[in-house]
Amino acid sequence: MTLWTASEAAAATGGQATTDWTANGVSIDTRTLRPGDLFVALKAARDGHDFVAQALEKGAGAALVSRVPDNVPEGAPLLIVKDVQAGLEALGKAARARTDARVVGVTGSVGKTSTKEMLATILETEGKTHASVASYNNHWGVPLTLARMPRDTEFAVIEIGMNHPGEIAPLAEQARPHVALVTTVAAVHLEAFESVAGIAREKAAIFEGLEPGGAAIVNADIDHADILRQTAQAHGAGIVDFGRSAADYRLTDVQPESNAVKARALVGDQVIQFEVNSAGTHFAMNALGALAACVELGVDLDQAIAGLPAWSPVKGRGVRESLPLSGGGQIELLDDSYNANPTSMEAALDVLAASKGTRRIAFLGDMKELGAQEEAMHAAMADIKAMAHVDQVHCIGPLMQAMHHALPEKKRGLWFATSAEMAEHLPALIRDGDTVLAKGSLSMALAAIVDGLRKMGQGGALDG
Structure with a gap:
């Protein structure tokens, strides 16, 4: 399925297409590039323009560049823009705008990747689901994930991370989630923040990108939950909380087994039971937040619970x-x-x-x-x-x-x-x-x- 045509990408970025090309994927790495991908020549440890010729030789459908690279044949399929990073962000915003997908954004000091994977696993049972790959959650990972999103996506799960103040809000505004979940707030990246409260304020910035009438999923147990709630309220979000204390989704019992955790929770007056395929009791809390997010996306709670056991930890994460x-x-x-x-x-x-x-x-x-x-x-x-x-x-x-x-x-x-x-x-x-x-x-x-x-x-x- 064609993801981008030259005319669509040029309109989205304000760039100039050299030929009438098409692309069925987006890549920033020649090592994982697949034939037909649009190669994005980002500048990181090395300048991606140095790899455009190699990308085209490997079958790239086109390359997003800010200049015509050396060793590229005349008439090569290119999309020339003023700035490659800005061009990638524009593609992401355009992909987000053209889909009717229900979008959930996930952040948190701990557990955001596993929670993102839980959400994707559950939502895949409900409709065509698109999700961040690995931990693609930074200034290039979020727009790359969005730019890769097919127009017929029904659910999207976007992981959003940070290392320094001011990073989350612009990424959330690109993703425009209907539901945003903060797994927890902890002493991570403290060398860039004055306190854990500062980290909470940065995590709460995900609510700034919520669509009107969106839902904020908040961990009620963390010390700075009030900061999350205040930010969510300031942006008109409905608040749904989860935790062991008084919460909309209250975890009442966790029983670890050798390779799994069985848990019980109270949702309103309803007692629910669910199972997570990992031995860590902390995964039960992540799962409860994921279940709350799924319900806010319109998924039946029993259906969400039924989809959860298909999840298992990824390499290096438990x-x-x-x-x-x-x-x-x-x-x-x-x-x-x-x-x-x-x-x-x-x-x-x-x-x-x-x-x-x-x-x-x-x-x-x-x-x-x-x-x-x-x-x-x-x-x-x-x-x-x-x-x-x-x-x-x-x-x-x-x-x-x-x-x-x-x-x-x-x-x-x-x-x-x-x-x-x-x-x-x-x-x-x-x-x-x-x-x-x-x-x-x-x-x-x-x-x-x-x-x-x-x-x-x-x-x-x-x-x-």
Whole structure:
């Protein structure tokens, strides 16, 4: 199906099309580009114009550029605009304007990607659904997701993130959601904000982009829920809250199992039960927020509950695997290596603490962007409740030295500056029956620990 014609894209961007081309997708990376895609020559670590010739050789339908690149044949299919980033945003806005889709925007300090995936899983059972890929939630990820949206989309799920003040509102205004959900507010990106209240104000900015009469889904349990509510009210949104306290969707019971969580909640006078295919109890709260958002999008609550079990965590975000060991026996791996902050770290350690196994072992990497109190926040992790049930903690990175020193000697494992160094010692640290958690900020490359554990045997994802 044609996503963009040259004339449509030129009208949307105010650019000039060199030929009468068509595109059935949009790409910013020649490594993942598919034949027929419109290649967008963004400037990031490298200038995307340097890759236009390669993109066309791989079958790109056209390229969005601000100048004619070198080594591009005469008459090549191009869309020439003043600024490529602005051109991508214009395409996204045009794609959003031409669809009748019901749109939900998702943000939050923790859990936004998993909640986005839950929403997409449920909504796919109700109609043609378009959603952000991976964590495409920044200044190029949101417009790229919108620009890729087919015109016959019925539901769209747009993840919106931030690292600094002022980033969320313009992205929300591009997405124009009918429903906006804030999963939680926590001490993340503190080096760019004066306080957690400042983070709450930035997260609340998603409500500035709501369509008239839209709904704001608010976590009632967080300390700064009042900031979210005030912003939502100021923009005329209806407020629906969820949480363990008094809320429209009140979580009343959570029962963790080895590979799932069974939960009960009260919605008005109705008692509901739902199941999440992950061992983390925090996923039950994310799921409850997702269910509330689905209802505000017009989905029947029972239908939404029925669609939820099809969701499972994606790689690096809480996936549980059984890994046979080459010498016999097996371990269980909790792969939560994609990112980390104090809130998500504590949640992951809760999952580890509740796991069955001969020993519970954690490999923990630095948590980044925490500001002036970063060392103290790392040290404080040694005293959280879950740590009483963890047998040994191996620490990675300069910040995690603070936690390493704070740990009781009997729990204190090895410390190395990098994951690669730690990975060399894995065979001596792991034995049959262990349950192993790997978690840290993405830049700490805990994937090296995960890959090292998998190389110790031939692993496969657990059923359920």
